[in-house]
Amino acid sequence: MIFISAFFLGAIVGSFLNVCIYRLPKKESILSPPSHCPHCGKPIKFYDNIPIVSYLLLGGKCRHCKGHISFRYPVVEGLSGLLSLALLMKYGLTVQSLLLFLFSAALIIITFIDLDYQIIPDSISIPGIFLGIGASFLIPLVSWIESIFGILIGGGFLFLVAIGYKWLTGREGMGGGDVKLLAMVGAWLGWKAIPFILFSSSLIGVLVGGGSGLISKRGLRAKIPFGPFLSLSSIIYIFFGPELINWYITW
Numbered sequence: 001m002i003f004i005s006a007f008f009l010g011a012i013v014g015s016f017l018n019v020c021i022y023r024l025p026k027k028e029s030i031l032s033p034p035s036h037c038p039h040c041g042k043p044i045k046f047y048d049n050i051p052i053v054s055y056l057l058l059g060g061k062c063r064h065c066k067g068h069i070s071f072r073y074p075v076v077e078g079l080s081g082l083l084s085l086a087l088l089m090k091y092g093l094t095v096q097s098l099l100l101f102l103f104s105a106a107l108i109i110i111t112f113i114d115l116d117y118q119i120i121p122d123s124i125s126i127p128g129i130f131l132g133i134g135a136s137f138l139i140p141l142v143s144w145i146e147s148i149f150g151i152l153i154g155g156g157f158l159f160l161v162a163i164g165y166k167w168l169t170g171r172e173g174m175g176g177g178d179v180k181l182l183a184m185v186g187a188w189l190g191w192k193a194i195p196f197i198l199f200s201s202s203l204i205g206v207l208v209g210g211g212s213g214l215i216s217k218r219g220l221r222a223k224i225p226f227g228p229f230l231s232l233s234s235i236i237y238i239f240f241g242p243e244l245i246n247w248y249i250t251w
């Protein structure tokens with residue numbers, strides 16, 4: 001029962017994350033008006049707003065105008081539910097699980113906004129940095145000193161990469177949003193996580209970027225957002241980071 005509830009509560013939060021992903025970049029309020037169809041504007045009734053289930057029952061269409069509802073809504077709900085469940089299984093019913101879920105939720109919002117708009121909203125990353133320092137007092141994962149150094153090393157490293165790239169090529173390569181995102185990740189996971197996250201996100205970035213470079217007309221100059229890779233690597237670190245680092249060192 002606890003596992004089912006964890007998944008379902010996570011999916012309900014996911015439904016709210018969808019609202020944030022849709023409205024934050026448009027600078028709309030995330031609280032009002034209540035959820036409505038993007039096509040006909042009719043409010044969505046609570047029984048049509050059950051995560052994943054409603055999407056399947058309605059066949060991905062609005063009840064009133066039959067307008068197409070993006071498949072991404074149930075995907076975000078499912079992701080959020082799975083993360084909630086996985087955190088409960090890994091860390092138990094603890095404050096740590098709850099706080100890491102909050103962090104993961106922020107990463108989901110950032111990932112999907114970055115995919116759509118190639119921006120990472122300051123309204124998530126900057127409060128995220130301060131919440132990360134606060135969380136370090138409550139969770140045993142990192143001390144507050146590791147958290148502060150995480151901000152400085154994470155944000156500082158990407159800041160140097162950004163100005164270095166601009167100096168070498170005269171073009172903007174890495175956005176300031178990525179700098180603030182890695183500072184936020186450092187605040188939550190501590191400085192020791194930074195090398196792993198940089199290595200992992202670069203590796204995923206090279207694979208995905210190389211793949212899309214082959215397809216895209218712009219080749220390797222095609223723009224790809226880096227936020228999703230940083231976010232995915234942070235999630236991997238939450239679950240397997242120390243084990244992967246140990247494995248790498250022994251190997």
Ligand SMILES: [Zn+2]
Nearest residue numbers: 037040062065
């Ligand atoms: Zn509609």
